[in-house]
Amino acid sequence: MVNPPTQRYAAAWRHPDSNGDWLRASSYIDIARLLERGGFDLMFLPDALAIPEDALGDVATTLASGGKGAVTLDPITVLSAVIGATRSIGLGATVSTTFLPPYAIARTLSSLDHLSAGRVAWNIVTSTTDAEARNLGLDRIPPKGQRYDRADRVVAQVLELMGTWDPAALVQDARSGVFADPSLVSRTPAPRERAAAPGPLSLPRSPQGHPVLMQAGTSPRGMQFAAKWAELVFVAADGIDGNRAVRTELRERARLAGRDPDELRVCAAIQPIAGSTRIDAVGVRDSLLAHIDEASAVRSLARLMHADAATLRLDGDAEGFLAAHRGATGSDGFEDMLAAVSAREGLTVRDLALRQSLDQLTPSPLGSGADIADELCEWQDAGAADGFVVTPALLPGSLEDFVEHVVPELRRRGRLSEPAAAPSAPTLRSRLAAKNAPRAQSPPRAQP
Ligand SMILES: Cc1cc2nc3c(=O)[nH]c(=O)nc-3n(C[C@H](O)[C@H](O)[C@H](O)COP(=O)(O)O)c2cc1C
Numbered sequence: 001m002v003n004p005p006t007q008r009y010a011a012a013w014r015h016p017d018s019n020g021d022w023l024r025a026s027s028y029i030d031i032a033r034l035l036e037r038g039g040f041d042l043m044f045l046p047d048a049l050a051i052p053e054d055a056l057g058d059v060a061t062t063l064a065s066g067g068k069g070a071v072t073l074d075p076i077t078v079l080s081a082v083i084g085a086t087r088s089i090g091l092g093a094t095v096s097t098t099f100l101p102p103y104a105i106a107r108t109l110s111s112l113d114h115l116s117a118g119r120v121a122w123n124i125v126t127s128t129t130d131a132e133a134r135n136l137g138l139d140r141i142p143p144k145g146q147r148y149d150r151a152d153r154v155v156a157q158v159l160e161l162m163g164t165w166d167p168a169a170l171v172q173d174a175r176s177g178v179f180a181d182p183s184l185v186s187r188t189p190a191p192r193e194r195a196a197a198p199g200p201l202s203l204p205r206s207p208q209g210h211p212v213l214m215q216a217g218t219s220p221r222g223m224q225f226a227a228k229w230a231e232l233v234f235v236a237a238d239g240i241d242g243n244r245a246v247r248t249e250l251r252e253r254a255r256l257a258g259r260d261p262d263e264l265r266v267c268a269a270i271q272p273i274a275g276s277t278r279i280d281a282v283g284v285r286d287s288l289l290a291h292i293d294e295a296s297a298v299r300s301l302a303r304l305m306h307a308d309a310a311t312l313r314l315d316g317d318a319e320g321f322l323a324a325h326r327g328a329t330g331s332d333g334f335e336d337m338l339a340a341v342s343a344r345e346g347l348t349v350r351d352l353a354l355r356q357s358l359d360q361l362t363p364s365p366l367g368s369g370a371d372i373a374d375e376l377c378e379w380q381d382a383g384a385a386d387g388f389v390v391t392p393a394l395l396p397g398s399l400e401d402f403v404e405h406v407v408p409e410l411r412r413r414g415r416l417s418e419p420a421a422a423p424s425a426p427t428l429r430s431r432l433a434a435k436n437a438p439r440a441q442s443p444p445r446a447q448p
Contacts, residue, residue: 010357038403044092045075050131118207118427128330164200218333227253369405
């Protein structure tokens with residue numbers, strides 16, 4: 001996951017090891033190349049369509065502290081800037097289904113899939129806040145059930161539009177003078193609602209037909225949506241047991257929906273801290289913690305949970321606080337994870353605020369490359385994850401540390417393929433499918 005330094009680790013923008021050039025295309029090109037060298041499948045950008053507001057509807061505290069979401073670059077624009085500088089990395093764009101017409105989504109994502117020769121993934125979100133709704137012309141964000149119902153319709157329509165050109169429709173025969181064969185270009189099935197577009201799309205079929213579909217909601221309705229559409233699911237649950245439970249349920253729901261469960265890959269969010277030794281990594285973690293300001297962390301938690309920062313009982317128990325503000329984030333899966341970790345670790349509200357600012361309570365494997373590789377292999381072997389979404393605390397430093405220390409260990413164990421001279425398969429979807437091949441038995445950890 002890649003974003004400006006105002007998304008996850010709260011002090012990223014002021015940490016001395018952060019790259020200050022995060023409004024320049026060159027930063028994202030460098031990161032994309034690093035990810036490609038490190039064997040990552042995808043560079044994925046989250047998105048939000050408003051600066052988060054506090055309980056009074058004000059954005060001042062978010063802006064003043066560089067809080068989560070103070071700055072969000074448009075994912076499609078960033079990914080367009082890295083296409084030409086990379087050749088195999090997947091390009092994951094978050095696009096909400098709640099506001100844009102299907103035709104606009106289909107055209108943008110198809111264009112990106114053409115320009116990248118089939119490397120695009122669409123992270124389908126339904127958006128969560130009133131502030132986003134107001135920026136996009138609605139009074140408030142619709143209830144979750146309605147958002148997911150609309151998402152079902154929008155995804156279906158986007159895929160219909162993307163299918164309006166048969167793969168053979170673009171003829172371009174200079175001799176006969178036929179550019180495209182109209183008999184191979186169709187309209188979408190009769191529109192079911194006024195907002196549906198008849199098409200055809202003003203673009204031939206893209207290399208993947210449609211982008212790889214990603215999703216990240218784990219309420220029952222969110223999982224129903226994922227089971228129907230998603231090829232990659234991004235999960236933030238509590239540790240191995242929590243992630244395994246979500247993965248098991250998602251696979252079962254996919255099976256009940258008539259799909260092969262292996263079509264749906266479940267990727268666990270992690271925020272790794274890698275060093276050349278465990279002591280090095282502990283030093284990095286201490287430095288991250290030292291840059292967090294407690295008062296800002298408390299304001300940020302209050303904003304997230306729509307609470308009044310001035311009345312928070314910092315020594316009170318976090319679980320009770322979360323229960324009292326249940327539903328504030330709009331993401332049930334995320335709040336389940338916060339509650340489970342708070343209960344298991346006995347966190348106070350102060351602890352929760354600091355952890356939220358450090359890593360959003362995302363599992364944070366820490367240590368040498370071998371330590372972290374051990375942990376990731378354990379997750380995979382326990383059926384808790386098919387892969388991982390690495391959410392870096394610092395860019396590019398945390399990703400550089402991961403690529404330098406963890407990637408060689410994963411390659412040595414046969415969990416990650418060696419760098420190839422050319423992309424292993426033509427499109428992102430076919431590269432992901434190739435990973436279904438049985439995994440080599442891991443060699444044991446190297447002796448120091
Ligand atoms: C790990 C994770 C990442 C997410 N990333 C985004 C994002 O970038 N943009 C967004 O609008 N929503 C994002 N969401 C929100 C989800 O897409 C979804 O709308 C929300 O979780 C509500 O669904 P749920 O109650 O089924 O979990 C994310 C959620 C999770 C758990």
